[in-house]
Amino acid sequence: MGTGGTKDTTPLVRSSSGGSEKAPTLQERITASKGLILRIAFGGIATVVAVFLLYLAGYVGLYDLDYALSLLPPRGRALTTGLLATLGFMTVVMPLGFGLGFFFGWARTSKVWLGRAVATTYVELFRGMPPIVLIAFAVLITIVVFRGNDRIDLFAFASLAGVVALAAHSGAYQAEIIRAGILSVPTGQTEAAEAIGMSKATILRHVTLPQMFRVSLPALGNEFASLIKDTSLLSTIGGLELTFQGKNLSAVLAVGGGNLDLVIIIWVEIALLYFLITFVVSRTLQAVERRFRVPGLEAAQL
Amino acid sequence: MISVRNVHKWFGELHVLKGVSLDVKKGEALVIIGPSGSGKSTLLRCMNLLVSPDEGDILIDGVRVNDPKIRPEWVRQQVGMVFQSFNLFTHLTALQNVVIGLTKVKRLSSTEAERIARFELERVGLADKADAYPAQLSGGQQQRVAIGRALALNPKAVLFDEPTSALDPEYIREVLDVMTKLANEGMTMVVVTHEMGFAQNVGDRVLFMADGIVVEEGTPEEIFERPQQDRTKTFVGTILG
Ligand SMILES: Nc1ncnc2c1ncn2[C@@H]1O[C@H](COP(=O)(O)OP(=O)(O)OP(=O)(O)O)[C@@H](O)[C@H]1O
Ligand SMILES: [Mg+2]
Numbered sequence: 001m002g003t004g005g006t007k008d009t010t011p012l013v014r015s016s017s018g019g020s021e022k023a024p025t026l027q028e029r030i031t032a033s034k035g036l037i038l039r040i041a042f043g044g045i046a047t048v049v050a051v052f053l054l055y056l057a058g059y060v061g062l063y064d065l066d067y068a069l070s071l072l073p074p075r076g077r078a079l080t081t082g083l084l085a086t087l088g089f090m091t092v093v094m095p096l097g098f099g100l101g102f103f104f105g106w107a108r109t110s111k112v113w114l115g116r117a118v119a120t121t122y123v124e125l126f127r128g129m130p131p132i133v134l135i136a137f138a139v140l141i142t143i144v145v146f147r148g149n150d151r152i153d154l155f156a157f158a159s160l161a162g163v164v165a166l167a168a169h170s171g172a173y174q175a176e177i178i179r180a181g182i183l184s185v186p187t188g189q190t191e192a193a194e195a196i197g198m199s200k201a202t203i204l205r206h207v208t209l210p211q212m213f214r215v216s217l218p219a220l221g222n223e224f225a226s227l228i229k230d231t232s233l234l235s236t237i238g239g240l241e242l243t244f245q246g247k248n249l250s251a252v253l254a255v256g257g258g259n260l261d262l263v264i265i266i267w268v269e270i271a272l273l274y275f276l277i278t279f280v281v282s283r284t285l286q287a288v289e290r291r292f293r294v295p296g297l298e299a300a301q302l
Numbered sequence: 303m304i305s306v307r308n309v310h311k312w313f314g315e316l317h318v319l320k321g322v323s324l325d326v327k328k329g330e331a332l333v334i335i336g337p338s339g340s341g342k343s344t345l346l347r348c349m350n351l352l353v354s355p356d357e358g359d360i361l362i363d364g365v366r367v368n369d370p371k372i373r374p375e376w377v378r379q380q381v382g383m384v385f386q387s388f389n390l391f392t393h394l395t396a397l398q399n400v401v402i403g404l405t406k407v408k409r410l411s412s413t414e415a416e417r418i419a420r421f422e423l424e425r426v427g428l429a430d431k432a433d434a435y436p437a438q439l440s441g442g443q444q445q446r447v448a449i450g451r452a453l454a455l456n457p458k459a460v461l462f463d464e465p466t467s468a469l470d471p472e473y474i475r476e477v478l479d480v481m482t483k484l485a486n487e488g489m490t491m492v493v494v495t496h497e498m499g500f501a502q503n504v505g506d507r508v509l510f511m512a513d514g515i516v517v518e519e520g521t522p523e524e525i526f527e528r529p530q531q532d533r534t535k536t537f538v539g540t541i542l543g
Contacts, residue, residue, distance in 0.1 A: 197455065
């Protein structure tokens with residue numbers, strides 16, 4: 001395959017390897033990508049709602065989560081609690097981080113000076129500090145601001161602030177990934193789109209977005225994977241997630257005279273749980289990536 | 303049909319167009335030649351408002367279009383453009399490249415759009431490549447799809463900016479053939495090109511630009527065989543070899 005479209009003297013040779021099935025029509029393609037995006041969005045929202053309802057039901061006393069968990073053996077109880085907390089954090093941190101990343105990444109490519117300035121400040125600020133420091137600041141600021149206000153649950157507010165800080169940190173990285181994706185779409189194509197009378201919004205939706213994701217998705221997958229593991233930093237502010245449970249259990253066991261075998265088993269179980277979550281997320285992203293693949297344009301040619 | 307009146311354009315300090323005026327008549331093929339950097343592309347881009355003139359006017363059928371009251375998107379539907387580097391949408395098939403302007407700009411139904419798009423691909427001789435992606439097409443085929451994409455919106459005129467310059471020699475012919483056919487069908491065209499054969503056989507008029515001004519204008523014979531200005535003589539000498 002030649003290096004550029006212009007030098008390609010063997011059209012269609014490569015494509016025939018995938019059989020000669022009919023390419024989907026534009027409408028089918030749009031519907032299909034809409035379908036997929038809707039499905040993922042729906043899955044995400046359903047998870048958030050489910051986790052929320054679970055907590056809410058426990059909160060208003062419909063059932064007693066602690067009681068339900070206490071029916072499990074101690075280790076299972078701790079790990080289940082941790083898993084629920086980690087999933088709960090993920091359902092907030094991932095969509096929020098992506099939303100921030102998408103918005104600021106797009107703003108970074110804006111022609112408007114102010115938009116670029118604000119976005120650049122955001123990226124530099126939140127990328128420039130370790131997430132654990134950001135979480136600490138967010139919590140401290142929340143405590144200072146809301147201290148003494150009896151009507152709110154200070155602990156819940158502080159935790160939420162920590163979660164948002166983590167999302168903002170990841171959003172800063174994702175903004176750069178999104179920006180790189182947007183810039184990877186040749187200006188010739190946006191110009192050609194303008195030349196057939198497309199509006200800015202139509203160009204963004206139908207020319208830039210479908211192509212930028214081809215470039216951005218692998219890097220976004222990386223960022224999500226590391227974000228999942230970064231939720232463990234929330235244990236520093238009392239998030240009872242997986243890593244915290246691991247440390248807690250090990251400590252209890254150590255105090256109780258030490259059963260090293262059990263400690264090892266616990267950490268293996270925790271590792272497997274993280275692996276499982278990350279695996280599911282990365283497979284999902286790979287499915288999305290396949291959707292944005294373009295026949296004849298292999299990754300090496302980008 | 304398209305009138306350019308005393309247009310000036312600056313890029314920062316650089317004065318690229320220094321008072322260009324010209325008229326494109328309905329149904330004619332106007333060829334523009336000139337050395338690199340003389341402002342040919344900028345002039346074409348002014349005609350569909352991809353670049354907005356700093357001074358002067360662009361008129362389409364007598365209507366001044368470089369006017370804040372007129373949407374540039376509307377103007378660009380009237381005046382199509384074909385680029386040197388094709389600029390096809392790489393994530394769409396040949397057919398979808400032609401369809402997208404019809405559905406997303408003209409808001410036609412997808413069946414209607416597809417019918418028109420297939421007709422346009424037929425017209426540029428690529429009916430059998432409808433489902434191929436740009437990366438699976440040769441340069442010449444890509445450029446013909448790009449021409450089909452411009453034609454699909456049924457523009458009043460089409461601007462060609464060096465449409466064969468990025469092509470390997472063996473693909474130039476097929477693109478020029480399509481353009482010749484278009485000219486014979488009476489399409490109004492403005493073509494920046496250094497293909498002398500095309501300029502002489504298809505061009506109704508040739509315009510020589512240098513340094514941001516129109517130096518000389520005339521029939522192909524006048525410009526290529528009896529140029530009046532020294533600069534035209536030198537330039538024509540170099541390109542005719
Ligand atoms: N967007 C821009 N910003 C700044 N300078 C520009 C821009 N577009 C063109 N120029 C400059 O304007 C001058 C004229 O450019 P233009 O592309 O119109 O020339 P041209 O006659 O088409 O040349 P060529 O034959 O190389 O295509 C060049 O010096 C070019 O560098
Ligand atoms: Mg040019």
